[in-house]
Amino acid sequence: MKRFPAFGKFSEIYPMKLPEIHIPIIEIPAGGKVRLFMKREDLVHPEISGNKYWKLFYNINHYLDSQPQEPLIITFGGAYSNHISAVAALGKNLGIRTLGIIRGDELSDRWMYNPTLHFAHCCGMDFRFVSRTAYRDKTPLTLQLKNEFPNALVVPEGGTNLLAVEGVRHMLNEETKSFDYLCTAVGTGGTVAGISKFSNENQKVMGFKVVDDQSVEKRVSQLSPIRKVEFMEAHFGGYGKITDENVRFINGFSESFGIPLDPVYTGKMMQKIFELIDQGFFPENSRILAFHTGGLQGIDGANTLLAKQHRTLIEKI
Numbered sequence: 001m002k003r004f005p006a007f008g009k010f011s012e013i014y015p016m017k018l019p020e021i022h023i024p025i026i027e028i029p030a031g032g033k034v035r036l037f038m039k040r041e042d043l044v045h046p047e048i049s050g051n052k053y054w055k056l057f058y059n060i061n062h063y064l065d066s067q068p069q070e071p072l073i074i075t076f077g078g079a080y081s082n083h084i085s086a087v088a089a090l091g092k093n094l095g096i097r098t099l100g101i102i103r104g105d106e107l108s109d110r111w112m113y114n115p116t117l118h119f120a121h122c123c124g125m126d127f128r129f130v131s132r133t134a135y136r137d138k139t140p141l142t143l144q145l146k147n148e149f150p151n152a153l154v155v156p157e158g159g160t161n162l163l164a165v166e167g168v169r170h171m172l173n174e175e176t177k178s179f180d181y182l183c184t185a186v187g188t189g190g191t192v193a194g195i196s197k198f199s200n201e202n203q204k205v206m207g208f209k210v211v212d213d214q215s216v217e218k219r220v221s222q223l224s225p226i227r228k229v230e231f232m233e234a235h236f237g238g239y240g241k242i243t244d245e246n247v248r249f250i251n252g253f254s255e256s257f258g259i260p261l262d263p264v265y266t267g268k269m270m271q272k273i274f275e276l277i278d279q280g281f282f283p284e285n286s287r288i289l290a291f292h293t294g295g296l297q298g299i300d301g302a303n304t305l306l307a308k309q310h311r312t313l314i315e316k317i
C-alpha cells in the first residue's frame, strides 16, 4: 500500500502533489437532443497539462520514493511531443535532470527553431537525437540507456504503462459518475485504459483514435482487461495531420465556447463528437463528458507549419 496510499495522504509525502484546484466541468451547447460537457483537465497544471500530469504521477512518485542517487528521467518523443514538453517541465519543477530521446537526427542542429524543443531546453532537458530507423525499435535503445544510466527512470514514449493507467483514476471523481459517455482522445492508449478501468459499469467509454494504428486496441485491452472501450477513428488523414476543416472547427469552438483545443488530440476528438451528435449516434438525453487532455503547447508548432504552407492559423485565446 505504500506505493498507492489512500487518497489525500500522499500529497504531503510525494513530490508530485494532488492539485489543489477543482477541475471544472463546462457544458458545451452542442445542439441535438443530448447534453455535452468538457472536463478541463488541461487546467491541472500550467506546464504539465492534462493527462500527462496523471500518467506521470505514480511513475515519478514511485521512482523518487526509491530515493535514487542523482535522479534522472529519460523519455522519448517526436519534435512536437506534449509528453517531452511535460517531462521537461516536471524536471524543472522538481529540480531533476531530464534527457529526451528525440525522433529524427536531422533536428540535432535545428532543434532551437522548434517551439516544443526550445521550451524543453529552457526547462533544462538534454537531448539525444536518433535516426527515425533507430527510434522505431525502442527495446535495444532502452537497454542501452539502462546500461548507461542504471539509476535513471526510463519512461516509455507517451508515458503509457501500468502506473500511468493508475494515475488516470484521478481524472474521475463523484461528478464524473453522472455521465453516460466518457470520451477521450487516444494516442498510445494509456488514458482511455485508465478511464475504462476506473469508470462505473453503467458508463460507456469511447476512445477517439487520432493515430492510424491498429495495435492500440490490443494494448488498451491488456492495460484494462475487464472493461470494454468503443473506439472511433478520428485521425483525419493520420497522426499529426492538420486539415483546414479541423482548424476552422477549432477556431469556431474557441470563439463560441472560450475553450482552446489542440489540433492533434482534443480538436479532432471534439469535431468527431459533434459529427456523431449530428448523426444521432448518441441516444436522446445522453449526458456526454469529453476530457480536455491538454496539448495546447502544440499549437505554436502547428502554426509554424501552417504558416509555411500559407494556411489559416489556429487562433490563440
Ligand SMILES: Cc1ncc(COP(=O)(O)O)c(C=O)c1O
Binding pocket: 050, 051, 052, 082, 083, 158, 160, 185, 186, 187, 188, 189, 190, 191, 192, 262, 265, 266, 293, 294, 295, 296
Ligand atoms: C493532449 C493529449 N491528449 C490525449 C493524448 C492521448 O493519450 P494516450 O497516449 O494515453 O492515449 C495525448 C498523449 O499523451 C495528449 O498529449
